[in-house]
Amino acid sequence: MLTRFLEITRDRINRPLQYYQDICVRCGACMDACHFYAASRNPAHIPAQRMMLVRKALQGERSWLNWYRDADRADGRQVSEIQQAMWECTGCRRCATFCPFDLDTALLVSVGRYALMNEGTGLEAETGHGMILEIGNAEISKGEIIEDLKEFYIEQVKLLEKRVQDEFAPDLQIPVDKKGAEILYVPLVGEHATVPAAKIFHAAGADWTMSLFTATNHSFFVGDMARAKQAARLILDEALRLGVKAIVYPECGHATRTLLSFFENWFGEEIAGIERMNLEPLVASYLEQGKINVRAGAVDTPITYHDPCNLGRNGGFFEEPRSLIRAVASEFRELEPNRALNWCCGGGGGLIAVPEMKETRMQAGNEKAEQIRRTGAKWVVTACENCKTQLGDLNEHYGLGVEIKGVTDLVADALIL
Amino acid sequence: MESIAFLFCFVTPYVAAAAFLGGIAYRLTVWRQRSPVPVHLSMFPRPESPLARLGHALVDTFTLKGLWKVNKPLWVGAFAMHLGLLSLLLGHVRTVTDYYLLWELLNWGEEQQALFSHLAGIVAGVLFMVPLVYLLGRRFAGAVKWISVPEDYLILLLLLGIAITGNHMRFLVEVDIHQLRAFLQGLIFFRWAPAPASAGISFIYHFAMVQLLMIYFPFSKLSHTIGTVLSKMVARS
Structure with missing residues (x-):
């Protein structure tokens, strides 16, 4: 049992994970940091225990020292515990901010998920990771059929463009596949990620074009870095083909993390001349430089901001979204805790x-729901697609009676042309 | 008994020293051989310049900032234990040589030196031992029990044994520092001198447990002593 899992894990244990294995003192600081453990009180959710489950499996049952090493029997229970430890984690890295050694559970989960996927433990349906894998594969194969899709896609964007022109500005354009544009904006599936960006780019007079692809990278979620790179290459190739100066990613946490932390390593010289950024800091700089103007106090509803893990703690954008919100909203309330110590949405x-994970997600979001309730805010604003969907589900599940919005929604609705 | 005392005083110390140094070299080699992660795994906020990041990591390491934010009793216990341990290590320098320059600067005579060492030793000994009892106790309660493995208990028991025998020599026995110094210098420079008789049997237990700890050190979680800053720099890469 778990033969492939152990082979792959052993092979993929890198330097930080070796530190994790060797120096974790199991002090337990991480247990009070994890939203999964806070909600479930399941030992497999304690970050230190996630590592110990893997470590014990790696040690296996080999010697007379087993009683001391606390080695686990390779049985169904062990497999199910490892499944929980690896899949019921959002990789938010809140535990690492409290760890005396900054040990990174997200890194462990990335390796562990990939290894589990290759093992095929028969629990796929339960954890549903097959779905993530399929979406990841679809993102890659889109590259092969893009020529067939292109015409239809551009047609659809033209229809959308017409609608936004009617409602917002008659001379607004949503360029697709435009050679020589300065900015390549990579959207998400659904017009909600395109419309606010289009309005803001229009107001700022930016020279931009939309990507034929989307920013999401589901292979990244399952630790399949080879496939994650393949999906990212589609964006790079498009950027090179169009000769853009910058790639801009939308309100999407994990994609932004791939862009800002992984592209350089994946593509080296090829990407060197192209700037990479997230939409939030770009829009914040537009506002600061006076390229766009917004109606101060356009929103008087009490409003709060949820820091997406991948933009805040893992990306360093704490103040940019806040400066945008403060520019348009008169009553901004912080969630407690916030910024680097913010709780993951779950x-x-x-x-x-x-x-299949809906129930687990709702449980893990319990604390977040309470925090939102405590602020008394009516709008919850965030800058990540994942967070928006989860917060929307929490809103319904816990009856919070709030509205979920993106930061750029707020800005786009308050633009002065 | 004689022969066991001889073994622990003149034979195993060399084994322990070799295992300690060799073990650390082995541990560092294992870490070196593992491939570094080529991407940035930074946690934010973090300072911009590499030097400032190192400073940030060091301050974090020595203040245990993360623990303070999440679990204050644990911070107090862990911080006091480590502070006591550091003071004791500094104090133990006197068992081999002396702070000649410091005494000269302070213009302290032999009596003042002895008094200060005695008081500092009492404070450090208590600072080390009491938190160890707390740290061991919390391993038996609630969720910490789930994540504890035999290694965790063994190391705490070993440290507690070292603390108790050490404090015994500090509080209840008058140890002749010159005897002790002659013995340890003898071990280091191969000019063997007899074990300090004034310390009694506590010394043999104390010394033997320290050797056990030295041997186990590189192969246990105690290697966090050398790994903390390395690991913290990964989170600031």
Whole structure:
């Protein structure tokens, strides 16, 4: 049992994970940091225990020292515990901010998920990770059929463009596949990620074009870095073909993390001349430089901001979204805790794509729901697709009576042309 | 008994020293051989320049900032234990040589030196031992029990044994520092001198447990002593 899992894990244990194995003192600081453990009180959810489950499996049953090493029997219970430890984690890295050694559970989960996937433990349906894998594969194969899709896609964007022109500005354009544009904006599936960006780019007079692809990278969620790179290459190739100066990613946490942390390593020299950024800091700089103007106090509803893990703690964008919100909203209230210590919404790490995980997600979001209730805010604003979907589900599940919005929605609705 | 005392005083110390140094070299080699992660795994906020990041990691390491934010009793216990341990290590320098320059600067005579060492030793000994009892106790309660493995208990028991025998020598026995110094210098420079008789049997237990700890050190979670800053730099890469 778990033969492939152990082979792959052993092979993929890198330096930080070796530190994790060797120096974790099991002090337990991480247990109070994890939203999964806070909600479930299941030992397999304690970050230190996630590592110990893997470590014990790696040690196996080999010697007379087993009683001391606390080695686990390779049985169904062990497999199910490891499944929980690896899949019921959003990789938010809140535990790492409290760990005396900054040990990174997201890294462990990335390796562990990939290894489990290759093992095929028969629990796929339960954890539903097959779904994440399928979406990841679809993102890659879109590259092969893009020529057939292109015409239809551009047609659809033209229809959308017409609608936005009628409602917003008659001379607004949503360019697709435009050679020589400065900015390649990579959207998400659904017009909600395109319309606010189009309005803001229009107002700022930016020279931009839309990508034929989407920013999401589901292979990244399952730790399949070879496939994640393949999906990312589609964007790089498009950027090179169009000769853009910058790639801009939308309100999407994990995709932004791939863009800002992984592209450089994946593509080296090829990407060197192209700037990479997230939409939030770009829009914040437009506002700061006076390229766009907004109606101050356009929103007087009490409003709060949820820091997406991948933009805040893992990306360093704490103040940019806040400066945008403060520019348009008169009553801004912080969630407690916030910024680097913000609690994960409970839907990250790809879990949102897995219908089977809904109940687990709702449980893990319990604390977040309470925090939102405590602020008394009526609008909850965030800058990540995953968070938006999860917060929407929490809103319904816990009856919060709030509205979920993106930061750029707020800005786009308050633009002065 | 004689022969066991001889074994622990003149034979195993060399084994322990070799295992300690060799073990650390082995541990560092294992870490070196593992491939570094080529991407940025930064946690934010983090300072911009590499030097500032190192400073940030060091401050975090020595203040245990993360623990303070999430679990204050644990911070107090862990911080006091580590502080006591550091003071004790500094104090133990006197068992081999002395702070000649410091005494000269302070213009302290032999009596003042002895008094200060005695008081500092009492404070450090208590600072080390009491938190160890707390740290061991919490391993038996609630969720910490779930994540504890035999290694965790063994190391705490070993440290507690070292603390108890050490404090015994500090509080209840008058140890002749010159005897002790002659013995340890003898071990280091191969000019063997007899074990300090004034310390009694506590010394043999104390010394033997320290050797056990030295041997186990590189192969246990105690290697966090050398790994903390390395690991913290990964989170600031």
